[in-house]
Amino acid sequence: MISNFKHETLWTKDELIKASKGEDPTGKFLKEKKVTGISIDTRSIRKNDLFIAIKGKKYDGHDFVKKAKEKGASGVIVSCKYSALKFKGLFVKNTSDTLINLAKFSRNRFKGQLIGITGSNGKTTTKDMAKIIFSEFDKTFVTPGNNNNIIGLSLSLMKLPYDFRYCILELGMNKKNELKKLSLIAKPDVIIITNVSNNHLENFESEGDIALAKSEIFYGLKENGKIILNYDNKWFKFLKKTALNYSNDIIPFGFKKSIFSVLQKKGSFLITTKNFKTNINHLPQYLVLNLISILTVIKCLNLDLNKIKEKIKYLTPSDGRGNQFKLKINSHKTITIINDAYNSSPNSLEASLTNLSINNKHKYVLIIGDMLELGSNSHYYHKKIVPFIKRINPKTLFTIGNLSKILSDNLKNSIFCKHFKNVKLLESNFDELINDNDIVFIKGSNSIGLYDFCKNLEKNYKLGE
Numbered sequence: 001m002i003s004n005f006k007h008e009t010l011w012t013k014d015e016l017i018k019a020s021k022g023e024d025p026t027g028k029f030l031k032e033k034k035v036t037g038i039s040i041d042t043r044s045i046r047k048n049d050l051f052i053a054i055k056g057k058k059y060d061g062h063d064f065v066k067k068a069k070e071k072g073a074s075g076v077i078v079s080c081k082y083s084a085l086k087f088k089g090l091f092v093k094n095t096s097d098t099l100i101n102l103a104k105f106s107r108n109r110f111k112g113q114l115i116g117i118t119g120s121n122g123k124t125t126t127k128d129m130a131k132i133i134f135s136e137f138d139k140t141f142v143t144p145g146n147n148n149n150i151i152g153l154s155l156s157l158m159k160l161p162y163d164f165r166y167c168i169l170e171l172g173m174n175k176k177n178e179l180k181k182l183s184l185i186a187k188p189d190v191i192i193i194t195n196v197s198n199n200h201l202e203n204f205e206s207e208g209d210i211a212l213a214k215s216e217i218f219y220g221l222k223e224n225g226k227i228i229l230n231y232d233n234k235w236f237k238f239l240k241k242t243a244l245n246y247s248n249d250i251i252p253f254g255f256k257k258s259i260f261s262v263l264q265k266k267g268s269f270l271i272t273t274k275n276f277k278t279n280i281n282h283l284p285q286y287l288v289l290n291l292i293s294i295l296t297v298i299k300c301l302n303l304d305l306n307k308i309k310e311k312i313k314y315l316t317p318s319d320g321r322g323n324q325f326k327l328k329i330n331s332h333k334t335i336t337i338i339n340d341a342y343n344s345s346p347n348s349l350e351a352s353l354t355n356l357s358i359n360n361k362h363k364y365v366l367i368i369g370d371m372l373e374l375g376s377n378s379h380y381y382h383k384k385i386v387p388f389i390k391r392i393n394p395k396t397l398f399t400i401g402n403l404s405k406i407l408s409d410n411l412k413n414s415i416f417c418k419h420f421k422n423v424k425l426l427e428s429n430f431d432e433l434i435n436d437n438d439i440v441f442i443k444g445s446n447s448i449g450l451y452d453f454c455k456n457l458e459k460n461y462k463l464g465e
Contacts, residue, residue, distance in 0.1 A: 008161060011035040011050065011102075016090060019105035020077065020098045028088040033074035038158045040099075040151070047072030053083070054095050054151070061095070103154035103185055112138075112165045115297060116186050118172065118179060118217050119194025119230075120210065121348040123148065126194055126290040127170045128318045133294055136308045138165035148172030153182050174200040174373075176213050183220030190300070191217055192228045192293050196235040197347030202375035211235040218246040225249070228296050231257040232289070253289075253296045260292060260299075267358060271295065276305040278312055284355035286348075287317060318342075320451050322352065327461040333436045337457060340443040341450035344371045346381040349443055353388040362439050363395035367426070369444020370401030382406040390414070398433065400426055401448050423449040427456070 013030040016022065037049040042064045045051060051068035053061030053076060062080050065087050069076065076089035077098060084091035092098045107114070115130065117123050124146045134140040141164045143156045148170040160167055169186050173179040196211045204210050215238075218227065227243045229236055231252035243250050255262050263270040268281040269288045280288050291312070298305055317323045320342030328334050340352050349371065356364055366389065374381050382403050389397060389411060397417045399408045408417040418433070420426045426433075434440060444450040 009034045009036060010038070010159065010161065015105070016050075016077070016102070019102045020090065020092050021101075022077065022090040022092040022098070023084075025081065025084050025091055026088045029090045030075040031088070035074055038155055039068070039073070040155065042067045042071060045071050045073060048074045050075050050077065052077045052095055052099060053079070054099065055079075065089070099151065099154045099158070100185065103157035106157045106160050106162070107185065107187055109162045110160055110164070110167060111162070112167060113189050113301065114167045114169065114186065115190045115192065116169050116171050116183065116188030116217060116220075117192045117194065118170075118214060119192070120197040120199040120214070121345060121351070122194040122286065122290045123170045123172065124342075125287060125318045125321045126192065126293060127168050129287075129291060129315055130168045130294045130297075132315065133298070133308045133311060134166045134168065136311055137303055140164065140166040140168065142168045143170040146170060146172070148182075150178075150181060150185075153185060157185070171217060173213055173216070175203050176209075177216065179213060180216035180219045183217045185220070187220045187222050188217075188225065189222050190226045190228065190297055191221060192297065193217065193230060193239060194290060194293060195230050195233045195347070196239070197345060198374065198377075198381065199345045199347070200373050201377060202373045207235075208238075211238055212242075215239055215242040218243055221246045226251060226297075226300050228253055228293055228300075230254055230289070230293070249300075251296055251300060253293045255289065255292075258292060259296060262292065273299065273305070276309075278309055280312070282313070283315060284317070284322060284352070285358065286351040286355065287315075287322070291315065320454070325458065325463060327457055327463065329431060329434070329461055333434070335434055335437070336439045337454060338439065338441040339451070339454040340441065341369070341454050343446045343451075344369065344443050345445075346371060346374070346384060349385060350388055352441070352443060353385070353392060356441060357388070357391045364392060365396045365398070365434060365438045365440040366392070366394045367398045367400065367440060367442040367444075367450065368404055368407060369399070369423075369448035369450045370403040372403075372445040372447060378403055379406060383410065386410045395438070396433070398426060400444060400450065404444070423453050427453060430457075 035050045039045040039049040040052050040054045051073040065076050065083050076087050078084050078089045079095045117126050131142040141160050171182045196214050198207050225247050226249045227247050228251050229239050232254035240250050261272045270279050322340045324338050326336050397415050399419045405419050408419040442450050
């Protein structure tokens, strides 16, 4: 994403001093240098990046200022006077506060449309699809990766070129008041809430509390802003009622109600509105729903939907969120991997398994890891997955972790099941467990390690045709 503007100057010295209220004790900060990127991590720093020394829980960025300069940083921002003098840096009272102040300054100078996306599931995929689609209209910036917390948002906004037309930001949260802070910095012109479900339930008393926390994104909405809400989600009425305190422009999206007509047949979706029609048969249902939210924004901004008609045909799931690839295990064995392993929750796992059952032309091999952050209801939500797996009737079920053993124990009499305590045990046995032409679906919470497992498969085996 950043490659679109890596050679352009993002910040001038005057802007940085004004935004940070910093001091240039040597008078040589950024002398004859330009800023083309922002970094707080010397492991990924590039030439002409501005390095900001952040004090974290484990590390202090001031210990890495010398390394940043050696790797080509054009300048440094520090809260240590000695470092500012030694490395010709900009001195500020608090670098973490400065990060936020710079983000606010960057947001205020940006005159394009800023779209803020949040939700329990689908944020990153929606953002990634929106990047591809909006780029057909004009220069578009999106949150790099899934940097959706306060530091990630601040860095994203600092990297936002002021002359781009569209900015699409992913805003995340796992506790109360977090999204409010992000929204007040981002100040979105348009908001999308993809859905509300039981993610991060261990940090909340109920799913209703999660819905309330998601509604915090409305705090920063700009005047005359638009709010796009998922009509199919059970929290639509609650969110709409809250949203009306911030905007009169509340637009629903979904299969049940939308500004589009959506005709759904098995594995196919005909989406139509005035002077526009497209048939989607290459994306799972939950991604089509996310796509409709983006199309809704485009229509609300009075952009030409037909301009992106061809681009839609080539949209694919993001890495770790349902993307597929083939692997040649050996000369006699080629398999297909469906990598949905970036994260997992009851809602997202149910949606993925439902999609497999709709398109159940094959006998799948399922690899399912624990769903985490569900608090005291963990056992209940894992057992609730059992009927979804039964509906698919997979060839094999492999479960990973502690909680997912509930699935194996409940299904071992009707399906061939094998449980592994950790991913390493699965990895060491994987070659023997799968057969030629197997289609292997993989999903689990990120810290279980199945996403890294998928990436290792890509590294260790030749990609097939």
